[in-house]
Amino acid sequence: MTILRFLLHEPLRRRIRLLQAELELLASRVEHLEQALEAASFPDSDTRQRIESSIGLRITIETAGSDINGTLVAVRPDALELIDESGRQVIAPTAKITAMKV
Numbered sequence: 001m002t003i004l005r006f007l008l009h010e011p012l013r014r015r016i017r018l019l020q021a022e023l024e025l026l027a028s029r030v031e032h033l034e035q036a037l038e039a040a041s042f043p044d045s046d047t048r049q050r051i052e053s054s055i056g057l058r059i060t061i062e063t064a065g066s067d068i069n070g071t072l073v074a075v076r077p078d079a080l081e082l083i084d085e086s087g088r089q090v091i092a093p094t095a096k097i098t099a100m101k102v
Helices: 002-007 010-040 047-052
Strands: 058-063 067-075 079-083 089-093 097-101
Touching: 047 067, 058 079, 067 089
Parallel strands: none
Antiparallel strands: 058 067, 058 097, 067 079, 079 089
């Protein structure tokens, strides 16, 4: 089949348009899911800003198993980084944090 006949073939053009529409719909759904995931993840952007304002301060992080005391040094996308009383670096995954006190 020549390229011209391929391009003029109506069932194929219809199928291509349908596939393009489906691709646009999928891209829209992925974008929506990414926004929903970002909004539902901890910390959300507002909470992240409040936590970031505590960088350099002594904080206590509560988890299901223990409390962690230390100086907050970084806020990562999925964890908080502290330096504890003995000078060790501690990384607390946000999924494990139940509360935080400044």
